[in-house]
Amino acid sequence: MQTLKKTLLLLVLLTATWACTATKTETEKTEVATMDQLAERYVKTLLKLGQYDSDIVDAYYGPEEWKPTGEPADTLPADEFLTEFKAIQQQLNLQDTTNLPADEKRRVAMFKKQIIAAITKVEMMQGKKYGFDEEARLLYDAVPPHYELSHFEAILSDIDKQLPGKGSITERWDAYRAKFEIPKARLDTVFRAAIAEARTRTKAHYTLPEQENFKLEFVTDKAWSGYNYYKGKGYSLIQINTDFPIYIERAVDLASHEGYPGHHVFNVLLEQNLVDKKGWKEYSIYPLFSPQSLIAEGSANYGIEVAFPAGDRMKFEKEVLFPLAGLNASEADRYYTILEKIGQLDFAGNEAARLYLDGKITREQAADMLVKYNLYPKDKALQRTRFMDKYRSYVINYNLGKQLVRNYIEGNGGTENNPDKRWELFGELLSNPNTASMLK
Incomplete structure (x- = not known):
C-alpha cells in the first residue's frame, strides 16, 4: 500500500x-x-x-x-x-x-x-x-532645430565673394551653374555610369541577393527630383524627374541616394535580414510617413559620402562623368567648393517649410525664402512648395536625418579615414530596427 x-x-x-x-x-x-x-x-x-x-x-x-x-x-x-x-x-x-x-x-x-x-x-x-x-x-521621432535667418546670411556672404559676375547671388549662381548642366540627350548615359559605379562600390562591402536589380526611368511633372519604388525581391524602379535642368553633381547624388547604398540597398537589406531571415512581417511594408523615413532619407543622403568620399568622387567625376556629359572639368574644383558652401544652407528650407505650413507666411513668401537662402530659381522654388504641400514636415528627413546618421556613424568610429568601419556601421544601421531617438 x-x-x-x-x-x-x-x-x-x-x-x-x-x-x-x-x-x-x-x-x-x-x-x-x-x-x-x-x-x-x-x-x-x-x-x-x-x-x-x-x-x-x-x-x-x-x-x-x-x-x-x-x-x-x-x-x-x-x-x-x-x-x-x-x-x-x-x-x-x-x-x-x-x-x-x-x-x-x-x-x-x-x-x-x-x-x-x-x-x-x-x-x-x-x-x-x-x-x-x-x-x-x-x-x-525627431524635432528639427531652429535657426535664425542671420545664420544663413553669414554663409551667403561667403558664397557671394566666391561667385563671378554681376547681379544677385541667385542670378550669378544660375549663370555659373549653367556650365555644369548635363545635356538631356546624355542623361541616360551619365546616370547609368554613376549608378554602375555606386553599385560596384557598395557590393564590395555588402552581400546583396544575386538577382537584385533596378529599372531606370526619366519622368516629368513630379514634386520631387528622384524616387525609388522598391518592388521586393531585390528589385527597384528608380525614376529621375527632368522638369528642371539636371547638373553634373546630381548624377552621383541620385545614383547613391535612390540606388546604392541608398534606398534600394536599404530596402533590400531590410527585406533580406528582417523579413526573410527573422520573419518580422511589419518590415514587409514601408509606411512613408513614419520614423523609418528619417533613417531612409538620412542614410540615403549620408550614403553618398560613404560610397564616394570627397577625393574619390572628384576623381571619378572628372575622369568619367564630365567627359560622358560633354562638360569641361577645369572648373570642377571651384564648382564643388561653392556647392559645399550652398549645402550649409540646407536647413533654411526647413525654416521656410515651418513658417509656410504653420500659416505664418504665404506660398509666394516661402518660395522667395528658398530663392534667397537656398539659391533656387523661382520656378523650382515654387515646385518645392508643392513638395511641402504634399509631404509637409517630411522635409526634415533629408537634412536632419543625414545629420543624425552622420553623428551616429562617425561618433562610433566610422570616419572618412576609417572607411571599412564606416561601411560596417552603415550596413548595420540599414539592416536593423532604428529610429531617430535610438541614434542618440
Whole structure:
C-alpha cells in the first residue's frame, strides 16, 4: 500500500511539473504569436489605409493575400482605423521585453514608434492640425532645430565673394551653374555610369541577393527630383524627374541616394535580414510617413559620402562623368567648393517649410525664402512648395536625418579615414530596427 501511495504521489508531481512546463511553453508561444499577430494586423491595416492616400505605402513586399480586396469606402472610416491602430498600440505596451534579446527589444521599440506615426497620420487625414515641430516629432521621432535667418546670411556672404559676375547671388549662381548642366540627350548615359559605379562600390562591402536589380526611368511633372519604388525581391524602379535642368553633381547624388547604398540597398537589406531571415512581417511594408523615413532619407543622403568620399568622387567625376556629359572639368574644383558652401544652407528650407505650413507666411513668401537662402530659381522654388504641400514636415528627413546618421556613424568610429568601419556601421544601421531617438 505504501508503495502504491508513493507511486501515485510521484505521478501527481510529474503531472504537475509537465503541466507547468506545458503552460510555460504555451505562454512563450503566445508571446511570439502575439508579436506576429500584431505585425500582421498592422500591415493589413496600413494597406487598407493606403487605399485612401497612395503616398502612405511607399513599398510592400509581404504576402499577396494580405492586400485588401474590393473597393474602399467613399469616405475615410477614420474611427475604424484609429480603433485598430490604438488596439495594436495597447498590445505593444503590454509586451514584456525584460528578458528579450537586444534585437527583439529594438523591434518592439521601433514598432511602438511606427504605430504612433500611423495614428498621427490617420488623425491628420481626419482633419487634425499639428504644428510643424509636433507633427515631425509624432511622425518621424525627431524635432528639427531652429535657426535664425542671420545664420544663413553669414554663409551667403561667403558664397557671394566666391561667385563671378554681376547681379544677385541667385542670378550669378544660375549663370555659373549653367556650365555644369548635363545635356538631356546624355542623361541616360551619365546616370547609368554613376549608378554602375555606386553599385560596384557598395557590393564590395555588402552581400546583396544575386538577382537584385533596378529599372531606370526619366519622368516629368513630379514634386520631387528622384524616387525609388522598391518592388521586393531585390528589385527597384528608380525614376529621375527632368522638369528642371539636371547638373553634373546630381548624377552621383541620385545614383547613391535612390540606388546604392541608398534606398534600394536599404530596402533590400531590410527585406533580406528582417523579413526573410527573422520573419518580422511589419518590415514587409514601408509606411512613408513614419520614423523609418528619417533613417531612409538620412542614410540615403549620408550614403553618398560613404560610397564616394570627397577625393574619390572628384576623381571619378572628372575622369568619367564630365567627359560622358560633354562638360569641361577645369572648373570642377571651384564648382564643388561653392556647392559645399550652398549645402550649409540646407536647413533654411526647413525654416521656410515651418513658417509656410504653420500659416505664418504665404506660398509666394516661402518660395522667395528658398530663392534667397537656398539659391533656387523661382520656378523650382515654387515646385518645392508643392513638395511641402504634399509631404509637409517630411522635409526634415533629408537634412536632419543625414545629420543624425552622420553623428551616429562617425561618433562610433566610422570616419572618412576609417572607411571599412564606416561601411560596417552603415550596413548595420540599414539592416536593423532604428529610429531617430535610438541614434542618440
